[in-house]
Amino acid sequence: RKEVEQDPGPFNVPEGATVAFNCTYSNSASQSFFWYRQDCRKEPKLLMSVYSSGNEDGRFTAQLNRASQYISLLIRDSKLSDSATYLCVVWNYGGSQGNLIFGKGTKLSVKP
Amino acid sequence: SAVISQKPSRDICQRGTSLTIQCQVDSQVTMMFWYRQQPGQSLTLIATANQGSEATYESGFVIDKFPISRPNLTFSTLTVSNMSPEDSSIYLCSVIRRDGTDTQYFGPGTRLTVL
Numbered sequence: 001r002k003e004v005e006q007d008p009g010p011f012n013v014p015e016g017a018t019v020a021f022n023c024t025y026s027n028s029a030s031q032s033f034f035w036y037r038q039d040c041r042k043e044p045k046l047l048m049s050v051y052s053s054g055n056e057d058g059r060f061t062a063q064l065n066r067a068s069q070y071i072s073l074l075i076r077d078s079k080l081s082d083s084a085t086y087l088c089v090v091w092n093y094g095g096s097q098g099n100l101i102f103g104k105g106t107k108l109s110v111k112p
Numbered sequence: 113s114a115v116i117s118q119k120p121s122r123d124i125c126q127r128g129t130s131l132t133i134q135c136q137v138d139s140q141v142t143m144m145f146w147y148r149q150q151p152g153q154s155l156t157l158i159a160t161a162n163q164g165s166e167a168t169y170e171s172g173f174v175i176d177k178f179p180i181s182r183p184n185l186t187f188s189t190l191t192v193s194n195m196s197p198e199d200s201s202i203y204l205c206s207v208i209r210r211d212g213t214d215t216q217y218f219g220p221g222t223r224l225t226v227l
Binding site: 004 | 152153154155156157170204215216217218219220221223
């Protein structure tokens with residue numbers, strides 16, 4: 001089983017739609033969780049951290065279910081500029097330094 | 113956010129040659145990493161660059177193939193040695209800054225094609 005698994009998509013949605021991405025992780029001891037965004041031919045950039053209580057940043061809502069080892073990202077009122085690949089990322093503490101484990105990403109395409 | 117630059121941004125190399133990629137950060141950082149992102153794949157950590165000492169390599173990566181230097185807190189190099197077409201990938205430098213947030217930032221990447 002891969003350490004971080006995501007639906008690769010692509011998700012093709014119209015502007016204004018609500019879209020949800022899911023992610024599962026295999027290491028129950030994982031400590032921190034993030035969603036990164038990667039535009040085509042660009043580096044990944046942190047979108048938001050994911051907290052156990054759930055957190056919201058504008059149109060974006062992230063949730064974590066530690067019992068199910070499941071992370072989600074909800075995008076409301078999607079914009080053309082939301083088109084990108086969304087990477088689910090888990091941070092595992094390993095020895096003296098941590099290690100970010102990346103999912104393969106879910107590709108989102110928002111159409112006019 | 114940290115300003116991270118990488119050189120070269122891209123290169124096309126012949127099999128058997130080596131390429132050194134440079135990473136420069138605009139401010140002191142606590143940790144520097146090198147990642148690889150192969151086509152259609154997730155990012156994979158190659159190693160953690162340690163200042164003034166040998167890098168810490170992940171499983172599947174060795175110093176002879178990917179020698180790394182980090183002479184100071186803001187600069188690191190990754191060499192891809194004796195390249196083969198399988199080394200064609202994007203190589204990304206990544207850092208955690210001394211800003212208390214533990215946010216990990218990525219450089220723009222170096223796109224390597226090995227013929």
